[in-house]
Amino acid sequence: MLIRSLSHPVRWLTGEGMEKQPRLLASQLFLKNSVFEVLLNGVLLTWKEITANKKVISGSIHHPLKVGTSHSVSVSEILAVRELHVDGGTKDDGRWQKMPQKLTESYPYAFTVSYVERARQHRWRCSDVTFHCSEWALCQQWVQTIREQLTALTSRPKHLLVYINPYGGKQQGKCIYEQKVAPLFACASISTDVIVTEHANHARDHLKTEAEIKKYDGVVCVGGDGMFSEIVHGLVSRTQRDNGVDQNSPEEKLVPCTLRIGIIPAGSTDCICYATVGINDPVTSALHVIVGDSQPMDVCSVHHNNTFLRYSVSLLGYGFYGDVLADSERKRWMGPARYDFSGFKKFLTHHHYEGAVSFLPATDTLGTPRDKTRCRAGCFICQHDGQLYSGDSPEESKTAPDVSDREYEVGWGVVRGKFLAINAASMSCACPRSPKGLSPAAHLADGTTDLILVRKCSRFNFLRHLLRHTSKDDQFDMTFVEVHRVRRFRFTPRHCQNDSELDLRENGKQLFSQICRDHPACSCSPAYSSWNCDGEILPHAAIEVGVHCQLIKLFARGIEEQPLFEDLANPLCAL
Ligand SMILES: CCCCCCCCCCCCC/C=C/[C@@H](O)[C@H](COP(=O)(O)O)NC(=O)CCCCCCCCCCCCCCC
Numbered sequence: 001m002l003i004r005s006l007s008h009p010v011r012w013l014t015g016e017g018m019e020k021q022p023r024l025l026a027s028q029l030f031l032k033n034s035v036f037e038v039l040l041n042g043v044l045l046t047w048k049e050i051t052a053n054k055k056v057i058s059g060s061i062h063h064p065l066k067v068g069t070s071h072s073v074s075v076s077e078i079l080a081v082r083e084l085h086v087d088g089g090t091k092d093d094g095r096w097q098k099m100p101q102k103l104t105e106s107y108p109y110a111f112t113v114s115y116v117e118r119a120r121q122h123r124w125r126c127s128d129v130t131f132h133c134s135e136w137a138l139c140q141q142w143v144q145t146i147r148e149q150l151t152a153l154t155s156r157p158k159h160l161l162v163y164i165n166p167y168g169g170k171q172q173g174k175c176i177y178e179q180k181v182a183p184l185f186a187c188a189s190i191s192t193d194v195i196v197t198e199h200a201n202h203a204r205d206h207l208k209t210e211a212e213i214k215k216y217d218g219v220v221c222v223g224g225d226g227m228f229s230e231i232v233h234g235l236v237s238r239t240q241r242d243n244g245v246d247q248n249s250p251e252e253k254l255v256p257c258t259l260r261i262g263i264i265p266a267g268s269t270d271c272i273c274y275a276t277v278g279i280n281d282p283v284t285s286a287l288h289v290i291v292g293d294s295q296p297m298d299v300c301s302v303h304h305n306n307t308f309l310r311y312s313v314s315l316l317g318y319g320f321y322g323d324v325l326a327d328s329e330r331k332r333w334m335g336p337a338r339y340d341f342s343g344f345k346k347f348l349t350h351h352h353y354e355g356a357v358s359f360l361p362a363t364d365t366l367g368t369p370r371d372k373t374r375c376r377a378g379c380f381i382c383q384h385d386g387q388l389y390s391g392d393s394p395e396e397s398k399t400a401p402d403v404s405d406r407e408y409e410v411g412w413g414v415v416r417g418k419f420l421a422i423n424a425a426s427m428s429c430a431c432p433r434s435p436k437g438l439s440p441a442a443h444l445a446d447g448t449t450d451l452i453l454v455r456k457c458s459r460f461n462f463l464r465h466l467l468r469h470t471s472k473d474d475q476f477d478m479t480f481v482e483v484h485r486v487r488r489f490r491f492t493p494r495h496c497q498n499d500s501e502l503d504l505r506e507n508g509k510q511l512f513s514q515i516c517r518d519h520p521a522c523s524c525s526p527a528y529s530s531w532n533c534d535g536e537i538l539p540h541a542a543i544e545v546g547v548h549c550q551l552i553k554l555f556a557r558g559i560e561e562q563p564l565f566e567d568l569a570n571p572l573c574a575l
C-alpha cells in the first residue's frame with residue numbers, strides 16, 4: 001500500500017568504523033502533495049522530489065521514479081526544528097489542510113525545519129519546510145537527529161545581552177527588535193536579557209562596570225553606528241581593565257575581546273552593519289547572530305597627548321565629515337536626513353584646514369587601497385591578518401602586527417598642506433548612501449586603515465570627488481586626492497604650535513574669532529575642524545591613531561559575494 005511504502009523506516013547509512021555515529025539519515029517523506037527523498041548527512045539537509053510516473057495518490061511508487069525539484073540547506077544554516085501536531089491548532093502553514101482527507105489521516109506526524117534562505121541583495125530570510133510522515137517514531141528520529149546536529153554547532157550563541165537605543169535612527173529600535181528579531185531568537189531557543197537604554201552611554205557604562213559578561217555568548221545592539229560604538233567602548237575597556245592593560249598608552253598592545261557583537265541596524269548610517277553583512281536589514285542581521293557567524297574587525301585607538309580619547313571602527317574624518325557631523329547633531333530631530341542637509345550645507349561652505357599628517361605606511365601588507373578586489377566573506381587577506389609572509393615558520397608569522405611593534409616605527413611619511421578632508425577608513429564604510437564606501441578596497445580585519453587626504457580644490461572638483469562615491473568611478477583617481485594604507489598616523493593642525501593641551505571647544509573658537517577679527521571681510525576657513533569618530537565629535541584636533549588588528553568580533557561573515565553597483569541614473573555622475 002502506498003502509505004506503507006512512503007513511510008518505510010528510516011535508513012541509517014553508516015561507513016566503516018562509523019557504526020556508533022550514523023552519518024546519513026534518509027527517508028521518503030511527504031511534502032506539499034508530493035513524495036520527497038529526504039537526506040541528512042551531518043553537513044547538508046537535502047530534499048528531492050520523487051514523482052512517480054503514475055499519479056502518486058492512486059499508484060505505486062515502486063515503479064520507475066523521476067526526480068523533480070531538489071533543495072538543500074546547510075545544517076549550519078538550519079535555525080530550528082519542531083514537531084507539528086497536524087490535527088488542529090498547529091502552526092502549520094495551511095498547505096496540509098489542502099491535502100486530501102485520506103492523506104491527512106495517513107500522515108498525522110510532521111516536523112518543520114526553519115532555515116536561512118538567501119534573497120536579493122544579501123538579504124536573508126527565515127523559511128520553513130514541513131515534512132509529513134505516518135509514524136511517530138520516524139518523526140521523532142528526524143527531529144532528534146537534526147536537534148543533535150544543531151547542538152553540536154558550538155559557535156551558536158545560547159544566551160545574549162541585548163541593548164536597544166530607542167532614540168536612534170527613526171526611533172524604531174524597540175519596535176524592530178520586538179517585531180522582527182525577538183521572535184527569531186525565540187524560535188532558535190536563544191535566551192536574552194534586554195536593556196532599553198535610558199540615556200547616552202548607558203550601554204557603554206553598563207558593559208564596562210556592571211554587566212555579568214561571563215553569563216553571555218554575545219552582545220547585541222539595536223541602533224546605529226553610535227550605539228555600536230558604545231558597545232565597543234564598553235567591551236574593549238572592560239577587557240583591558242580585566243587584563244590590567246592601560247588604555248592611555250598609545251603603544252600598548254590591547255587584549256582582544258572574546259564576546260561577539262551583533263548589530264541589529266536601527267540607526268541613521270548603519271555603515272558597520274552594511275559593510276559587514278552587505279545590507280542594513282534587521283532580519284538578516286538576526287539570522288547571522290543565530291547561525292553564530294564570526295567576523296573579526298580592526299579597531300583604531302585615538303589618543304591625544306598620551307591620553308586615550310576613543311576607539312573607532314569605521315570612519316575617522318576631519319574637515320568635511322567632521323563639520324557635517326557637528327552641524328547635523330543640532331538637527332537630530334530630522335532623523336537620518338540630517339546628514340544630507342548638513343552635507344549640502346557644508347559642501348557649500350567649502351572650508352579647508354591646514355595641518356600636517358604623518359603616517360606609518362603598511363608596506364608589508366598584501367593589499368593596497370587601489371585594488372580592484374574587495375574584502376568579502378572568507379577574505380584571504382584578512383585571514384592572514386593582511387600580512388605578507390616571508391619566513392617559513394607559519395606559526396610565528398601568524399602573529400598579527402601590532403601598533404606596539406617597534407620594528408614598524410621606521411619609514412614614516414609626512415604630508416603638509418590645506419585639506420578639505422582627512423579621512424581614515426578602517427573598513428570600506430559602505431552604507432546605503434555609498435554602497436561601495438569611502439574606501440572600497442579597505443579590509444575589515446587586516447590591521448590597517450586607509451588614510452584619504454583630499455587637498456583644497458574647487459567646489460566643482462570636490463563635488464566630482466563626492467559623486468564618485470556613488471558610482472563605479474574611482475574617487476581616488478583625482479590629482480587632489482591621495483590615499484595611503486597605514487598602521488598608524490598623527491595629525492597636527494597648523495595653528496596648534498606645540499599641540500599641547502589644545503581644547504577645541506575653547507581655544508578653537510577663540511582663535512577663529514581672532515582670525516576673523518583680523519580679517520573682517522575675509523572668507524577664510526576657521527583654523528580647526530573637528531574629528532568625526534564613528535559619529536562622535538572628538539574634543540581635540542591633534543590626535544594619534546593606531547590600528548589594533550582584529551580586536552573585536554562581530555556576528556557576521558563579511559559580504560557574501562560581489563555586489564552589483566548600479567550607476568546612478570543621475571546626469572551628474574558623468575562629471
Ligand atoms: C553628492 C553625493 C555625495 C555622497 C557622498 C557619500 C559618502 C558617504 C560616506 C559615508 C561614510 C560613513 C561612515 C560612517 C559614519 C558613521 O559612523 C557616522 C555615524 O552614524 P550614525 O548616525 O548611524 O550613528 N555617520 C556619519 O558621520 C554620517 C556621514 C554621512 C555624510 C553624508 C554626507 C552627504 C554629503 C552630501 C553632499 C551633497 C552635495 C550636493 C551638492 C549638490
Ligand SMILES: Nc1ncnc2c1ncn2[C@@H]1O[C@H](COP(=O)(O)OP(=O)(O)O)[C@@H](O)[C@H]1O
Pocket residue numbers: 164165166167168169170196197198199200201202222223224225226227228230266267268269270535
Ligand atoms: N536612551 C538614549 N537616549 C538618548 N541617547 C541615547 C540613548 N541610548 C543611546 N543614545 C545615544 O544616541 C546616539 C545615536 O545613536 P545611534 O543608535 O547610533 O543612532 P543614529 O544612527 O541615529 O545616530 C549614540 O551616540 C548613543 O550614545
Ligand SMILES: [Ca+2]
Pocket residue numbers: 298425426427442443444445446447448449
Ligand atoms: Ca582594516
